[in-house]
Amino acid sequence: MKFFFPDSQDLVDPGFDFEKERWSEARIRQRDDRYAHEIFRKRAFDGLLVSKGIVDGFGGVGSRYSLGQRNRLLRNGVREFFRLDNAPYDLPVMGDCGAFTYVKERVPPYTVDQVIQFYSDCQFDFGLSVDHVIFEFKSTWDADEAAVPPEIRERQAITLQLAREFLDRHRKSKPMFSAVGVAQGWSPNSYANAVKALQSMGYRYIAMGGMVPLKTPEILASLAAVAGVRKPSTKLHLLGVTRTEAIPRFASYGVASFDSTSPLRQAFKDDRDNYYTLDGAFTAIRIPQVEGNATLQKLVLSGAVDQAIARRLERACLAVMRDYEAGKAGVKDVVRVLMEYEHLARPHRSDSPVSKRRRSSTDNESAYREVLEVAPWRNCACEVCRQLGHHVILFRGAERNRRRGFHNLYVFYRRLQRELGRSAEAAA
Numbered sequence: 001m002k003f004f005f006p007d008s009q010d011l012v013d014p015g016f017d018f019e020k021e022r023w024s025e026a027r028i029r030q031r032d033d034r035y036a037h038e039i040f041r042k043r044a045f046d047g048l049l050v051s052k053g054i055v056d057g058f059g060g061v062g063s064r065y066s067l068g069q070r071n072r073l074l075r076n077g078v079r080e081f082f083r084l085d086n087a088p089y090d091l092p093v094m095g096d097c098g099a100f101t102y103v104k105e106r107v108p109p110y111t112v113d114q115v116i117q118f119y120s121d122c123q124f125d126f127g128l129s130v131d132h133v134i135f136e137f138k139s140t141w142d143a144d145e146a147a148v149p150p151e152i153r154e155r156q157a158i159t160l161q162l163a164r165e166f167l168d169r170h171r172k173s174k175p176m177f178s179a180v181g182v183a184q185g186w187s188p189n190s191y192a193n194a195v196k197a198l199q200s201m202g203y204r205y206i207a208m209g210g211m212v213p214l215k216t217p218e219i220l221a222s223l224a225a226v227a228g229v230r231k232p233s234t235k236l237h238l239l240g241v242t243r244t245e246a247i248p249r250f251a252s253y254g255v256a257s258f259d260s261t262s263p264l265r266q267a268f269k270d271d272r273d274n275y276y277t278l279d280g281a282f283t284a285i286r287i288p289q290v291e292g293n294a295t296l297q298k299l300v301l302s303g304a305v306d307q308a309i310a311r312r313l314e315r316a317c318l319a320v321m322r323d324y325e326a327g328k329a330g331v332k333d334v335v336r337v338l339m340e341y342e343h344l345a346r347p348h349r350s351d352s353p354v355s356k357r358r359r360s361s362t363d364n365e366s367a368y369r370e371v372l373e374v375a376p377w378r379n380c381a382c383e384v385c386r387q388l389g390h391h392v393i394l395f396r397g398a399e400r401n402r403r404r405g406f407h408n409l410y411v412f413y414r415r416l417q418r419e420l421g422r423s424a425e426a427a428a
Contacts, residue, residue: 001251001420002046003413004094004259008054009064011035012406016399018391030069036406037087039383044410047091049259050078052118053098058109061101077123095124095177096239099133099209107158108132112165116175124177126205129166131159131182134210137218142189152186159184160197167201180205180237188225196229207237216246223253230254244412247419263412264405268395272367275393275404276411277376278418283367284395284404285338287317288345292397296345305344313341324372325390331372339365382410
């Protein structure tokens with residue numbers, strides 16, 4: 001089972017000064033920054049996934065690449081652009097269209113020729129056929145096919161037609177990348193029918209799309225239906241699906257790979273589970289930047305928060321965390337200072353129930369005490385924790401939050417290997 005990490009230009013400045021909160025002088029974004037695979041000496045994922053929709057941007061989803069970066073990617077290819085040869089292990093790269101970026105369109109905005117040209121220019125190892133994502137899912141539609149809305153059927157028909165054209169063009173032009181067909185469905189049987197059709201075309205590596213919003217039993221039911229038609233030589237890839245606890249069952253149904261940004265995103269998107277350990281997760285400690293936090297700035301501008309007091313408490317929180325790391329402050333002292341700042345930065349709002357505010361505050365106080373008492377970063381072997389120390393647990397700005405996301409990738413990969421009964425070190 002291979003884990004592909006979807007690129008979204010997540011980089012860190014290796015020279016960022018965490019004490020002065022400053023980026024490197026004369027730093028050029030991306031060129032001087034570092035990707036996760038340039039941070040870790042041991043593997044944290046098995047490959048990258050790059051979406052045309054992320055590179056180009058479409059509709060309301062803007063490109064994560066500058067024009068210069070996009071041109072360099074197309075001109076030099078993925079291996080040089082991502083400096084993959086700097087990693088001490090091979091990292092294949094998979095390309096897809098990023099169907100979620102154009103989900104509101106009636107038909108995909110890209111032609112098969114445009115997508116093949118993109119994959120060829122970027123020198124991908126694998127290229128997914130053009131698809132049109134289906135997010136609706138009802139198992140009951142298997143027993144009542146007439147109830148399936150025509151527009152959903154049309155999306156599957158479009159996806160299969162484009163897959164057929166994609167493979168025909170691929171056979172004629174013989175590009176360097178391997179073709180991967182995409183299956184879209186709305187029920188277990190419809191996914192099985194899509195896989196059967198793709199196999200008939202000649203695909204032996206098939207990506208299952210549209211499964212991100214599905215519950216794990218729905219994914220397993222679909223994979224069970226697919227197992228009834230899947231040829232032994234056909235490999236499956238799950239697009240955007242993690243579900244670590246179900247990995248062994250996924251593998252038993254022929255899933256050979258998947259991709260997900262969840263380990264990285266949870267570092268700064270999740271309310272609670274921000275810092276991974278092999279057996280769970282901890283809440284990161286919020287110390288918002290007075291000048292850099294939009295919510296806090298609104299409170300300052302509205303007069304609800306005194307900026308001078310906020311700055312004093314922000315500095316006090318950073319200082320007490322340094323003292324804690326140096327053994328000069330205890331958990332009780334640290335939590336007291338943290339909660340004083342939190343009550344200022346997250347004051348009671350007239351439209352928020354008092355009980356809810358109190359519960360949130362109490363929960364954070366308990367979570368902070370727990371993570372401080374364990375101090376999990378001190379026992380983590382990853383380069384991020386060894387280099388950053390306590391800064392990795394601070395929920396504060398992209399440089400810390402993204403590094404914590406890198407740490408999560410490192411830990412997630414080791415969880416995955418454990419679920420598969422393998423040694424992460426041997427796999428690396």
